[in-house]
Amino acid sequence: MSVAEKLQRKEMRQTTSRQVRLKLVYIDVWSLVKLSFLVWLCLGIVLIVASVLIWVVLFSTGIFGELDLTLRDMLGQPEFAIANSFGIGQVVLFSFIIAVLNTIVGTALGAVGGFLYNLSVRFTGGLLVGFQNS
Template identity: 60%
Template sequence: MSSVAEKLQRKSQRAASTKQVRLKLVYVDFWSAVKLSFLIAISLGIIFIVASLLAWLVLNTTGVFGNLSSLLQDILGDKNFEITSSFSLAKVGLFSVIIAVLDTIVGTAIGAITAMLYNFSVRITGGLLVGFTNN
């Protein structure tokens, strides 16, 4: 009598056949493309806000703004000029949020337009041929 382990071992020794399937992508759902492009644009906006605030913090703590202010004071001759008054953390943060909101709007619109253009071009080209395997 053979054990269950021996039966399983015999089954796994057989070569697995690879089946290939070729499918055509002939339609992209408009609302799915809009939702996906919105989520990608939101995540890129958040990344942009965090990166710009971190860059400002690094530049401020390393003293780059102080050195730049003293250099510009020497060049301009104005002893009251401070670069941090023009580029404060609040102003940089507000600018980053505005750019992130615009990025979200434009990114979502580009995703929607891309889905519509693909769906219109499928009528001419016949779609995108994609191959899949079960391996």
């Protein structure tokens, strides 16, 4: 019997689908802290890269020059330049600080969320999750 015939015979058999239902009644808080830290760390890196890219696009398209002209007319200061006030170094530093703060706060909120879920399981019975093998 060839391999093709074996595969054809295998396809003719009816497969039974099995369904499993699981209840999530406990979340390990330390695992949730590690996961939320990694998620917020990745989001912080995305924030830094996105802010640098936005600054580069605004600088290369000349929008800062147009803003300089508009603000010079409004403020009456001939030496005003927005690129001096918001340079790439300041943008990177500010976005880095915001990313670090978001990572710290997001990790803490992940831990608090885990504690709150573990407390709420006593009242709700947990989260029912179903899996099906088809």
